[in-house]
Amino acid sequence: MTLPTFRGLTWDHPRGRDALVAAAEASDLDLTWDVHPLSGFESTPIEEIAADYDLVVLDHPHLGDALARGCLQSFDDLVGHEQVSAWADAAVGPSLASYVMDGRLWAVPLDAATQVAATRTGLADVAVPRLWAEVVALSRRAPVALSVAGPHALLTFASVCVALGEEPGGAERFVSDEVGRQALELMADLAARAPRHTLDLDPIGLLAEMTEGDTIAHVPLVYGYVTYADTTLDQPVRFTDAPTLAPGTRPGSTLGGTGLALTTRCQVTPELLDHVRHLMSAPVQQDFIPAHAGQPSARAAWTSPAVNEPVGDFYRGTLETVERAWVRPRHPGYVTFQTEAAEVVREALAGSVSTAAALARIDDRHLATLPHEPQGAAR
Structure with missing residues (x-):
């Protein structure tokens, strides 16, 4: 047969x-x-x-x-x-x-994966930043990069909005003007000091560079890749929960996997x-x-000492973030919106479009792809 x-x-x-x-x-x-x-x-x-x-x-x-x-x-x-x-x-x-x-x-x-913080502890010169204010302070002393290539500009923007207390993707606006403005201003501040070449690197490129050179000390939001936490590497990356706005608040992160x-x-x-x-x-x-x-999806693997030990506690160090991660919309047309809106975010970070105009364009693209009837999915 x-x-x-x-x-x-x-x-x-x-x-x-x-x-x-x-x-x-x-x-x-x-x-x-x-x-x-x-x-x-x-x-x-x-x-x-x-x-x-x-x-x-x-x-x-x-x-x-x-x-x-x-x-x-x-x-x-x-x-x-x-x-x-x-x-x-x-x-x-x-x-x-x-x-x-x-x-x-x-x-x-x-x-299973989500955006988490990545640090080369020897370059960061201080404890791993846990708050967004600490990330900004570190960026004034050490090279801090943002993950904004491809769709990741929008995903990072969305994660910052979550940390600011608002999940994007509503029925009328992708995000409110106030939260959207705060998120873009925070990202623009960090992007202005980020090593120029890092703005074009996807998560794999950013993390590979962190293990191979000394040009990136910290990325506050990047999809975690356990292979770069391997403790046998000469320069392993330490992964920790995504930054929060204040102690005890939600770590803003957009689910991947x-x-x-x-x-x-x-x-x-x-x-x-x-x-x-x-x-x-x-x-x-x-x-x-x-x-x-x-990178397994079973929670038992994420909490296992045997699984965590050879990768510097990658899983346990980011468990809260993955447990509380924001799930993106999944209606038809969302992927196209994600691609187009990410380009708008990059234009706002470069200063080629105003924050207000960028938020309006993101809203326009978001509303254009929303289904006319509610989807059956649980968000």
Whole structure:
């Protein structure tokens, strides 16, 4: 009997690639994983990917477009509500909830991440800044960078708004004028002193530079990558919770991470579903995935001393942030809005557009993509 052949697409970084490839090689499945760059992962239309692949690793904001185009299969239909409930109970923060729309789960969260603070402690010359005021003070003495390349300009802006006490993405405004103004002014102040070349670096570029040179002491908001916290590195990055406005307030952060989805072109077999269950199992989440440069989504892995010890407490040091992270809108058209609004934020930081004009343009783009009828998703 000829075994079915499966093709998967993930993103080209050890965190997104190594565990999936190793697990496929150890299985009885004929499953091949292709990769595309981080930029493609963040912006490629999901319908283009789903037409060519059976399994896709995606970001939760793509769900609206994917469901509008009928690209994905529901895990509730494939494995049942009891299994989905068990996965939800095990997940850290909103990492699983971010893939639920219309009351169904459309991807399993193999990987959990959010924006956190990254520091080269030897360069920061003081204790890791915990408050935004301390970040600003540090930027006057040491090189502090912002993550504003690609969509990250908007994601950093949104996270600062959350720290200021307001979740973006409302039905009438993306964010209020007062909070939006404060967020852009804070970012512009830091961007004015940031090393110029860092404004063009994505999270991987920023963190790689922190481990390889002495040009960046601190990034207050950047997606955490456990591979750069490896204590065997000559210059590991220390990851801590995202900054807060005041002691005890919410760390502003925008949830990231990735989910594994099955496309409608996929001819699902019991063996393939067993493989997904295996990837989500406690032993794989706590042992196999960390051993293969992955970043598990199970809360038990995030709190495990054995998982944390070789990576400088990466997980426990950022647990509060991921537990309280903001989940982006997921309606159709959101990814396009994210790309366009990020460019507006960069223009505001460069001073080529006023703060008021930037906020108005962000609102216009946000309102243009909002659905006319409420979506079934839980935010």
